[in-house]
Amino acid sequence: MREGTCGVKPDMSVNIAGVELKNPVMTASGTFGSGMEYSEFVDLNHLGAVVTKGVANKPWEGNPTPRVAEVYGGMLNAIGLQNPGIDVFIERDLAFLKQFDTKVIVNVCGHTEEEYLEVVERLADETVDMLEINVSCPNVKQGAIQFGQDPKCLTDITAKVKRIAKQPVIMKLTPNVTDIAEMARAAEAGGADAISLINTITGMKIDIEKRSFVLANKTGGLSGPAIKPVAVRMVWQAAQAVKIPIIGMGGIASAEDAVEFMLAGASAVAVGAMNFHDPCLTQKVVDGMEQYLLRHNIHTVRELTGAVQ
Amino acid sequence: MKKKTTMTVTDIRSLAEGVFSMKLRYPEGDLPEEVKPGQFAGLYPNDPSKLLPRPISICRWDPDTGELQFVFRVAGAGTASLAAQKPGDSVDMLGILGNGYDLEKLSGKRVLLLGGGIGIPPMVELAAALAGRPGTGVTAVMGYRNSDLFLTQELERYGNLLIATEDGSVGTKGNVLDAVREASVRADAVCACGPMPMLRAVKKFAREQGIPAYISLEERMACGVGACLGCVTKTVKTDSHSHVRNARICTEGPVFDAEEVEI
Ligand SMILES: Cc1cc2nc3c(=O)[nH]c(=O)nc-3n(C[C@H](O)[C@H](O)[C@H](O)COP(=O)(O)OP(=O)(O)OC[C@H]3O[C@@H](n4cnc5c(N)ncnc54)[C@H](O)[C@@H]3O)c2cc1C
Ligand SMILES: Cc1cc2nc3c(=O)[nH]c(=O)nc-3n(C[C@H](O)[C@H](O)[C@H](O)COP(=O)(O)O)c2cc1C
Numbered sequence: 001m002r003e004g005t006c007g008v009k010p011d012m013s014v015n016i017a018g019v020e021l022k023n024p025v026m027t028a029s030g031t032f033g034s035g036m037e038y039s040e041f042v043d044l045n046h047l048g049a050v051v052t053k054g055v056a057n058k059p060w061e062g063n064p065t066p067r068v069a070e071v072y073g074g075m076l077n078a079i080g081l082q083n084p085g086i087d088v089f090i091e092r093d094l095a096f097l098k099q100f101d102t103k104v105i106v107n108v109c110g111h112t113e114e115e116y117l118e119v120v121e122r123l124a125d126e127t128v129d130m131l132e133i134n135v136s137c138p139n140v141k142q143g144a145i146q147f148g149q150d151p152k153c154l155t156d157i158t159a160k161v162k163r164i165a166k167q168p169v170i171m172k173l174t175p176n177v178t179d180i181a182e183m184a185r186a187a188e189a190g191g192a193d194a195i196s197l198i199n200t201i202t203g204m205k206i207d208i209e210k211r212s213f214v215l216a217n218k219t220g221g222l223s224g225p226a227i228k229p230v231a232v233r234m235v236w237q238a239a240q241a242v243k244i245p246i247i248g249m250g251g252i253a254s255a256e257d258a259v260e261f262m263l264a265g266a267s268a269v270a271v272g273a274m275n276f277h278d279p280c281l282t283q284k285v286v287d288g289m290e291q292y293l294l295r296h297n298i299h300t301v302r303e304l305t306g307a308v309q
Numbered sequence: 310m311k312k313k314t315t316m317t318v319t320d321i322r323s324l325a326e327g328v329f330s331m332k333l334r335y336p337e338g339d340l341p342e343e344v345k346p347g348q349f350a351g352l353y354p355n356d357p358s359k360l361l362p363r364p365i366s367i368c369r370w371d372p373d374t375g376e377l378q379f380v381f382r383v384a385g386a387g388t389a390s391l392a393a394q395k396p397g398d399s400v401d402m403l404g405i406l407g408n409g410y411d412l413e414k415l416s417g418k419r420v421l422l423l424g425g426g427i428g429i430p431p432m433v434e435l436a437a438a439l440a441g442r443p444g445t446g447v448t449a450v451m452g453y454r455n456s457d458l459f460l461t462q463e464l465e466r467y468g469n470l471l472i473a474t475e476d477g478s479v480g481t482k483g484n485v486l487d488a489v490r491e492a493s494v495r496a497d498a499v500c501a502c503g504p505m506p507m508l509r510a511v512k513k514f515a516r517e518q519g520i521p522a523y524i525s526l527e528e529r530m531a532c533g534v535g536a537c538l539g540c541v542t543k544t545v546k547t548d549s550h551s552h553v554r555n556a557r558i559c560t561e562g563p564v565f566d567a568e569e570v571e572i
């Protein structure tokens with residue numbers, strides 16, 4: 001194995017919309033709670049950022065159970081964005097995250113434009129580094145999906161969020177569209193500081209013995225290694241279409257997967273469902289990416305972004 | 310402290326048709342601080358296409374040998390792959406998970422343990438823990454499909470054991486509550502684990518008797534540690550974590566006071 005310049009530690013820091021992350025590894029929203037549960041397994045200080053579970057203006061009950069199902073190489077979920085609401089979130093979850101030397105990205109959800117904007121406004125004076133706007137959850141019926149599936153709506157909601165947000169805004173894109181490049185451009189046109197992709201791909205599982213749907217919600221979002229090739233392709237297409245930074249995710253199970261997303265055009269990556277397989281995975285991805293850079297004699301992780309030939 | 314540990318299979322055997330006992334040993338010096346009856350672990354199938362840990366209750370814990378015993382039914386591909394392990398093989402385990410039974414609330418009481426089918430295994434560790442407490446009486450009433458019994462010797466060691474079978478081949482014909490009524494068992498508290506219809510009947514029974522029932526619930530899980538919100542159950546009051554009427558079975562449970570959940 002070839003070492004980097006005399007084994008000098010490579011520079012792992014990245015800059016997303018003016019926010020300096022110590023490394024490009026984040027947690028994917030909804031797979032890491034607010035960090036509390038996984039802080040028993042990983043030192044949150046070692047992560048580039050913690051992205052929290054989606055939070056709305058009021059508590060949401062979420063969907064009936066079963067909410068999760070395993071499928072080959074992945075899983076389906078239809079949690080339905082259960083969350084305790086912004087008040088409890090600020091008081092408990094943000095207070096918890098403040099103790100750590102990592103960036104905090106709050107994922108925001110809502111049924112209506114007003115609900116999104118209320119959360120964004122409430123977060124304006126909080127110690128939050130970035131906002132990630134989930135306009136792409138496939139499991140919520142009352143409309144959120146339209147924002148993410150119609151380019152005009154997407155530009156519009158992005159612009160409205162940007163007008164009141166005090167933090168840089170990441171728009172999280174759904175893969176459940178025909179042309180991801182068009183959606184990436186729509187977010188950029190609305191003034192998004194960054195985009196993240198992909199959210200889950202709508203799927204379904206049927207129990208053939210009972211002849212019934214496995215999930216109470218019937219459909220659910222597919223995540224895990226099974227979606228990685230789709231996600232890598234979409235990150236690459238989005239990267240061709242926009243100049244704003246991209247946070248890549250979808251099935252990351254190793255540092256090698258993370259590198260693949262960076263090469264496709266991502267400036268940072270997020271680890272999602274595979275946290276359930278290995279609760280220490282985020283840390284392993286950070287360490288493994290550093291090893292990769294050393295092995296290939298690359299001085300900064302930023303050089304990987306879009307470096308596929 | 311929860312963690313993912315590579316355990317060593319020390320024993321694996323079939324106890325009944327499709328029911329296996331597996332003992333897993335912790336690596337030297339890596340034992341958990343505490344293991345409570347009613348807690349569970351997530352066992353990872355040795356199959357890369359399967360990502361999620363299988364929640365399986367702790368049937369026995371021996372801190373001297375560092376071994377956990379699990380007893381499980383082969384229900385699908387994941388449990389089938391676990392059943393195919395051999396002594397010396399490695400099994401990755403996420404543990405120790407869940408709240409377990411509150412022994413303080415049961416101490417000094419006449420405790421009725423009800424287990425149905427694959428809800429029986431956690432009752433063994435509970436019976437053992439209660440039997441060691443002064444003034445605490447244990448009556449275990451276990452329900453099986455037929456005469457293909459398992460874990461009866463272990464349960465007899467810690468208290469009085471009654472059996473119900475669906476086909477009537479052993480003990481009372483019917484379910485565990487039929488056996489309880491037939492023997493007029495008197496108790497100050499009930500602990501139960503089994504299928505949902507049984508748990509609903511137990512809740513009703515305990516209400517009639519005016520005694521508390523602590524029931525162990527099951528739900529599909531992903532993370533097993535409280536992060537994904539996959540495994541919730543409806544609660545009567547707003548849950549302090551979720552701030553809606555949902556408690557996480559993997560974290561606030563799997564053991565709940567029957568009066569606190571809507572089942
Ligand atoms: C807290 C708890 C304790 C349990 N203790 C035991 C035990 O001691 N012995 C035992 O035999 N079984 C126990 N179960 C049930 C056991 O988890 C399932 O039988 C097992 O996960 C099935 O996995 P599989 O891959 O064989 O089946 P598959 O049907 O192929 O599994 C597919 C997916 O569904 C999940 N799943 C399937 N059935 C269940 C179920 N009943 N409950 C939860 N998840 C399920 C699996 O974990 C997996 O993610 C327990 C469940 C819970 C929630
Ligand atoms: C259980 C679960 C809950 C999720 N909740 C959210 C959420 O609240 N907001 C959101 O934007 N994405 C949510 N996601 C999507 C993930 O953040 C991620 O985009 C997707 O799962 C793809 O990455 P993965 O394959 O690594 O999991 C959730 C995913 C899972 C598996």
Ligand code: FES
Pocket residue numbers: 529530531532533534535536537538539540541557558559560
């Ligand atoms: S399984 Fe994830 S919260 Fe219980």
